[in-house]
Every structure is written in structure tokens, then in C-alpha cells.
Amino acid sequence: MPELPEVETTRRGLVPVLAGRSVARVEVLHPRMLRRQPDPVDFVPRLSGQVVGELRRRGKFLLIEVGEGLTWVFHLGMSGRMSITTREAPRHPHTRVVVRTDAGREVRMVDPRTFGFTSVLTADELAESSIARLGPDALTALPSARELASGAAGRRVATKTLLLDQRYLAGLGNIYADEVLFAAAVAGDRPAGSLSLAEVGAIRTAIGRVLADGLEHGGTSLDDLAYLLPDGRAGRHLEYLSVYGREGKPCRRCGAPIVKARINGRSSHRCPACQA
């Protein structure tokens, strides 16, 4: 599923196709994609004909400046991906939104499970949306260990649940949260407030390394191939995962079988020997 490394890889792939171009045509094939648009009828007219500016990312959100003061927002949900093609290329059956540029390229949002969404927001709408309440970006604005610890102090929620809370830190999803906790040698069901400053520091270090590794490999494409790079290639990070999806397989560090359990409804993977 697309998490920070996948969204950042997607952003980088879209930059040369979108930045500086104008939007020649917009097609919405599945109206559910617009459910975060305050008034869905605004989407196509707000986007059509606009010049595309900077492409930014905050956590798992893609934020694209368009026209004067508008932001084109994308979230890929759990099965969304972007595809860069020509207009002649056959459409994947789960194509949901198509945007054609004045250069004739098409950017297609493909999302079988439709958990993704897109919208074009004014500055005021953006300021009132959940995007404005996102925590610091886990890649570009990673807080200090002391700052992370102060946010965890007194919290009884499971550490992994806090890491998945996008208001605390923006960008981690289920895969990378498990990987971070393994790299930090911390069990994800530990109450967040019970962590020592050294453990929070280990988590902070692990976040930086795990996300950088994932990004270097172009993200994680699971076997179901839900996520692909915009050029259609698969991310190569799957084979580097330490715990996610490795239930019963030997821990890469100590050899003990990886255990899968649920933490607040999320499937969670850990080494019972390495993570305390």
C-alpha cells in the first residue's frame, strides 16, 4: 500500500510530466474519488485549463499547486497508483480519474478499491481540511527524539498505533511502521508513554533509515501489484522487508520465527526475540 516512500516516488515521477504544463482535459470515471471535494461539481472546472506549479508532498498526501491559489490534492489510499501514459494506451479497468496535459501525456489514477481520493481545494478549504492537521512529515521534517517523546508522554495507546496517527507524524503506514519498530527493537504493543528516551531515539533513527531505504528502492510493491511506479515498474523494496509479510519466516537478525498478531485491528509483524 502506498506510504511515504511510495507517494514520494510517485511525486518524483509526476514532476517532469506535470510541472509547468497546463491541464487540457479532465475525466472523472468514478465519482467516489471526489468524496473529499466539498462540492464535487467544482472538481473538473477548477482543474481544467490550469497551469501546474510545484508538486509537494505531506505525509501520504500529494499536493499540487494549480492556477492561482488552488491545490490539487491526491491520496492513493491503499490500492491507488498513478500511471503516466499516452492517450492511445489502453486503460486499465480500474482507472478512476484521467488528466491530460497540453503535451498530450495522460496521468491516470488507477485504484481498484477506491480508498483513494482527489480534490481541488481553495486555500481556505485546505486550511479546514484534515491535511492542515497532519503532523510533521516523517521524511523532511522528522522531529527530534525529545520532541517525539513529549508527544508520546502520558499516552497509553500502543506505540505502533501512535506511529500510524498522521497527526503525530505524517507518512508511516502499516508496512513501514512494523519495519521501524523492528529496526528500533521495540514491540509495537508497548504503551507509547512507557518508552524511554533512548527507545524513542532508536525509533527516530529507524524511521529515517527505513524510509530512506524504501525510497531508494522505489517503494514496496506487494505481490498483488497494487502499487507501481508511475512508469509501470514495480518498487523493489519488498525483498528488503524484515518483518512485514514474513510471518513464520526466520528473523534476519536472530533466526526466530516472525510472529503476526493484531494491534488495534491492524495486522502486525514482529520478532518476539529481538523486540521487547
Added chain:
DNA sequence: AACGATCCCTGTTGGC
């Protein structure tokens, strides 16, 4: 306020 449960979706998987 904090936290957990539920819902939205559909392709894939596993059990009978």
C-alpha cells in the same frame, strides 16, 4: 481528551 470500534471498497485467499 483519549481511545477503540465501525465503515467504506473489491481483488485475493483459504477453508469446507
Added chain:
DNA sequence: TGCCAACAGGGATCGT
């Protein structure tokens, strides 16, 4: 072999 329930999960929302 075929069918169907269970599963996957990010984020919004609701109940406790």
C-alpha cells in the same frame, strides 16, 4: 472443483 466468508487497510466518524 466451486463457492463463499474472511482478509487486506487509510482515514473519517461515532460511541464510550
